[in-house]
Amino acid sequence: MKNIKFGVIGCGGRLRSLAAALNEYEEVTLKGVWDPSHGNAEQLLKHCNKDGEGIIYNSYEDILNDDEIEWVMIxxxxxxxxxxxxxxxxxxxHVFSEKPIALSIEELLAIKEAHKASNxxxxxxxxxxxxxxxxxAKKILESKVLGDIVSVNGSExxxxxHGSYIMKNWxxxxxxxxxxxxxxxxxxxxLLNWLIDSVPTHISAxxxxxxxxxxxxxxxxxxxxxxxxxxxxxxxDYEQGNDNPFLSDKTxxxxxxxxxxxxxDVQVQFQATTSNAIPERRLYFSCTEGTLIVELYSGKLVYKRLGDEEITEVDLVGGGHGDGDYYIIKxxxxxxxxxxxxxxxxEEGIRSAIVALGIDQAREEGQMLDMRPIWEQFGVRV
Structure with a gap:
């Protein structure tokens, strides 16, 4: 049986859990890791292998120079x-990267070219x-049982x-x-790009x-x-801030x-906040022939078609990230x-980052942003 060797660049908590789950499959093997913190690298290896087996490379370039490693996780x-x-x-x-894959349009273009050239x-x-x-939710929307999407209201x-964690670390x-x-x-x-099956042409924020x-x-x-x-x-700790998240320096x-x-021609509203007594990660789809509501934290998916007497409710509470952690690794x-x-x-990493960067640019400039020239740069027809 073929065994694929992979390496890890950056040994934070997220990659620690993902690499350990991946390493449980006998078809793949973690060969080694790199992190500027030797202690973090050791902890990831111990999390994946009880005896801490694996190489701690001196640089991420050393991982890339190892011919036995076919995949890297970043x-x-x-x-x-x-x-x-x-x-x-x-x-x-081959590359698996955590999100977001880049912080600028220029970096995203460079990634797209490098990926295309690499095959x-x-x-x-x-x-x-x-x-x-x-x-x-994707199956329901694609089935057209609710008709076409008119607008979406989303929130995180x-x-x-959770917000405090963000405001205290890097x-x-x-x-x-x-x-x-x-x-x-x-x-x-x-999720919005995927479920709506399109990308935004105009953004205000x-x-x-x-x-x-x-x-x-x-x-x-x-x-x-x-x-x-x-x-x-x-x-x-890496660039750790004040223990009091209200006093920590932040940008x-x-x-x-x-x-x-x-x-x-789907209209979307999206809200993101960082401290709530009632948390919510919800998408509300108003469609021509019905309504669909998806809420991750409660694991509730409900929908109702025009003319139905009852709301159809599907309880999909699962493991980490709604069982997403299991399936992404599998x-x-x-x-x-x-x-x-x-x-x-x-490509999904690129398109989602373009939308997020567009929102931030529109917010900073205080005016509606026309995204069409940006999509044209990436060869996306709108």
């Missing part, structure tokens, strides 16, 4: 993704695309401990993470910082348990609202072994 802070993706393709490796497989870590609840409103710094709508909500942009600011620091003293629930689990936004018009393994194209490729 989980570095976002600012390093583009450089490492491009280098991996030039070294003749290698490219997978993006959009675990929600693999979640049962969203796959069911996370709990205080993700709070735009130069490392990109804007919040890219770092945190690029999953949602991918608003947002800034109103929650995690010094004026609200009394909330940390009042509800310390609510703002300290997440632990990175890292041996060595990202804690709230964003976007309005988009898609090329197929299907990545199948791509690695069989050579078939990943379900969620680099």
């Amino acid at each position: 989980g570095s802070p976002n600012a390093f993704h583009a450089e490492q993706i491009i280098a991996s393709f030039k070294a003749g490796k 290698k497989l490219f997978a993006t870590g959009f675990t929600l695309r693999y979640a049962t609840i969203y796959r069911e 409103n996370v709990l205080p401990d 993700r709070r710094l735009k130069e490392l993470s990109g804007p919040h709508i890219l770092e945190k909500c690029v999953h949602d942009m991918d 608003f947002g800034g910082n109103k929650m995690f600011v010094p004026a609200n620091s009394h909330l940390y003293d009042k509800h310390p348990n609510l703002f300290n629930g997440w632990d990175t689990g890292l041996v060595d 990202i936004e804690d709230n964003v609202v976007a309005i988009m018009r898609f090329a197929n 299907e990545l393994m199948e791509s690695m072994v069989d050579g078939k194209a990943p379900v969620c490729s680099g």
Whole structure:
């Protein structure tokens, strides 16, 4: 039986769990890792193999120079993704990269060219695309049982401990993470592109910082348990901020609202906030012949056709990210072994990042952004 060897570049918590799950399949083997923190590299190896078996390379280039390694998994802070993706393709490796794959349009264009020239497989870590609840939503929308999509209202409103986690670690710094709508909500942009089966041509957006600011620091003293629930689990902290997320220096936004018009004339509203007593990750589809609501946190998918007496409800509560963590690794393994194209490729990573960057540009400029020239650069017809 063929055994595929892979390496890991960037040994943070997310890649630690994904690499361990992948390494459980006998068809693939983790050969080694690299991280600027030796302690983090050791922890990932121990998480994957009880005896910590595996090589800790001196640089990520050493992984790329190892001819036995066919696939690399990239989980570095976002600012390093583009450089490492491009280098991996030039070294003749297949690539799995965590999201977002780049922080600028220029980087996305360079990635697209490097991928095209490499003739290698490219997978993006959009675990929600693999979640049962969203796959069911896709089937319902494609069946046209609800008619055509008219508009969508979406949201990602996370709990205080989730927002606090973001505002205390490297993700709070735009130069490392990109804007919040890219770092945190690029999953949602991918889902919108996929479920609507189009891309936005015009975007307006608003947002800034109103929650995690010094004026609200009394909330940390009042509800310390609510703002300290997440632990990175890292041996060595990377660009860690103040323990009080309200006082931590930050260059990202804690709230964003976007309005988009898609090329197929679907209208979208999307909201992202970082501290909520009632969390929600919801997509509400208003269609010509019915309504569909998908809410990830509760695992509820409900829909009703015009004329139906009852609402149809499907309970799809699953494991990590709605079972997406299981299926993304299972299907990545199948791509690695069989050579078939990943379900969620680099092209999806590129298109979702373009949307998120468009939202951030529209927010910064305070005016509606025409996305059509950008799509033309990437050869996307709108």
